[in-house]
Amino acid sequence: SSPKYLEPMNHSKIPKxxxxxxxxxxxxxxxxxxxxxxxxxxxxxxxxxLICDLNGISASYIQDWVEKNGGVKQTSSTIIHGRKxxxxxxxxxxxxxxxxxxx
Numbered sequence: 001s002s003p004k005y006l007e008p009m010n011h012s013k014i015p016k017x018x019x020x021x022x023x024x025x026x027x028x029x030x031x032x033x034x035x036x037x038x039x040x041x042x043x044x045x046x047x048x049x050l051i052c053d054l055n056g057i058s059a060s061y062i063q064d065w066v067e068k069n070g071g072v073k074q075t076s077s078t079i080i081h082g083r084k085x086x087x088x089x090x091x092x093x094x095x096x097x098x099x100x101x102x103x
Contacts, residue, residue, distance in 0.1 A: 014065045017051045017103060024099055033071030042082075043089060047096070049079050050086035051103055 018029055025044040032045050052062050059076040067073050090097040 011057060011061055011065070013055060014052060014057065014062070017055070018048055018069075020099075020103055021048045021051065030070060033066055033069060035072045035074075043086075046082035046086040047089070047100065049082040050090075051100055053083050054100070055103075 018032065021027075021044045022029055022032060025040070027041060027044055031041055032048060034041065036042065049059075049062060053059075059079040062079055063074055063076065090100055
């Protein structure tokens with residue numbers, strides 16, 4: 001089956017991924033969905049993007065979800081860059097890697 005076919009099913013898991021990230025980092029969803037560049041807010045947001053990506057959710061689905069949930073509209077390039085940064089964070093931090101892999 002193609003990724004397009006999978007997206008609607010996985011799309012329903014976005015709130016679960018956001019909740020897990022918020023629990024792990026001790027931040028709330030409204031904070032994560034801002035455009036803050038503070039490391040303590042930016043890193044959970046980037047990991048959220050990565051977790052969605054690893055589960056077959058496209059940048060456009062993430063954009064729509066963020067906007068519908070009161071977040072600031074993100075460009076696809078911002079989301080893609082965030083995922084790349086999150087991959088680097090996972091390489092540096094085994095606990096983070098374990099968190100992402102266990103979701």
